[in-house]
Amino acid sequence: FGDLVTMRWFADLWLNESFASYMAVLSQVGATRWKEGWTTFAVNEKGWAYRQDQLPSTHPIVADVPDAESIHLNFDGITYAKGASVLRQLVAWVGLDAFLEGVRAYMREHAYGNATLDDFLRALEETSGRDLHSWSKEWLESAGVNTLRSEQSLSDDGSAFESFAVLQEAPPDWPTLRSHRLAVGLYDEGPGGKLVRRKRIELDVVGMRTEVPDLPGEAAAPLTLINDDDLTYGKIRLDPRSLSTVVERLRDIADPLPRAICWTACWDMTRDAEMTTRDYVRLALGNAEAEDRVGIVQTTLAQAAMAIHAYGDPSNRRALSASLAAESLEALRRTQAGSDHQLAWARTFVAAAGTPEQLALVRGLLDGIESFDGLVVDPDLRWHIVRSLAAAGHADASLIEAERANDPTDRGQRQAGAALASRSTPEAKEEAWRRILAGEGALAVIEDVMFGFQQLDQDELLAPFAARFFDDLADVWATQNLQEAIAFGRYMYPHRIVSAHTIELTERYLTSPDIPGPLRRLLEEGKDGIARALRARAADAASA
Structure with missing residues (x-):
């Protein structure tokens, strides 16, 4: 897909990417011992698609790509994950045998050449006997999720x-x-x-x-x-x-x-303010330990943390965070030693730890004076601990530099930059902001600084940077290359400052008629995320 037959233009990019994503799972389930591929797909890929498809920048799977600059933003959850999800629905609609026969005919006819959506639909219509043009209008040529x-x-x-x-x-x-x-x-x-x-x-x-x-x-x-x-x-x-x-x-x-399916439905209901954050956290902490699919456990625990900080009533944040830390620690102690599940609970506990006793335990894991049977504190977990301690105000620059010296790899350099930016001091944020604007290092290095900058529980510390983001945005877009500018617009938008003021700042900036299309899209997406969080918080508070 994409090599033997290539799309004629990038509007049909999905003919490459969606097919590759769908066939990868179909092949995994049909030809290997890993039979739960559709389970992982339901949580990860479809979750990505649902998020992307509810943004104001959503677009049909068959995208409008007027120029080469627009190509970059369509390598997204619509082209990959939604396209693959819709192909699965197409298989249910026409039958697997007819689908595969049609794909073979399509490949034979257009091998080593270019093809379009019409070429693909014609091949499937011949093998399935169904008129797929109305199906295409509904599924491929219109956006949004029902x-x-x-x-x-x-x-x-x-x-x-x-x-x-x-x-x-x-x-x-x-x-x-x-x-x-x-x-x-x-x-x-x-x-x-x-x-x-x-x-x-x-x-x-x-x-x-x-x-x-x-x-x-x-x-x-x-x-x-x-x-x-x-x-x-x-x-x-x-x-x-x-x-x-x-x-x-x-x-x-x-x-x-x-x-x-139930995990995904509950998360989507939480994001849509139809399920309270308290109920979602109760669901996660009451059921994730028994979940035998570690990918679901990892996703669910990350979503629980996000719900607490983004979608829950702020007055409940401290209590829910304490529950997440305490329950994660107990699950860490109970879970099978050396398992991926144990590591998932360990990482959640490290990130959620808030009491002096919990933070001392986390530091003890780093120093080697605390341990859990089977838990290997490898370089990845060490950096996760250092970043989490830094965000909590319990790791200074000297500790981070010492860890960098212990890990003289590219990963060590990048993780040190993220940890330094994670520190909960105004000086650390100012230095990180300066590095980002100056573009000190390769894009991957600067992106890690961006990831470290915006921490979940640093609202007051990050609040002044909401206005500064918009003050510096035009200069970044004018002086940095497209990929660097897109990274700044995507990762430095004030996502953590959930307030009407952030929406007001965004709308004011969007009144300019000269905003490049990719930047306008990123700002609309950021504003939509803030509005969604405000709705969820209001619903969570009203249900108390």
């Missing part, structure tokens, strides 16, 4: 469904209601206290409301899962009964893919 939720009524005693329908919504800016091939699964108590699928119904969902005729009269279940098997691309909303089950018992779902 939301799918259930409308259900139960018998008086709550034991059976009387009616069940799938409702579909679309965002106002991209009001396309798509045709979805999906499954609805009912999960009940099974052997060993596990939640197992009792019934699966596959159907086409079209328009705003689709009845599910096989469910009336069926016994109700603790968990009803729309998009079971993760066939379609859409945000899933859990009904109140299912959400309660998931928060309390997600760990009891026997199969990893429905667990992944």
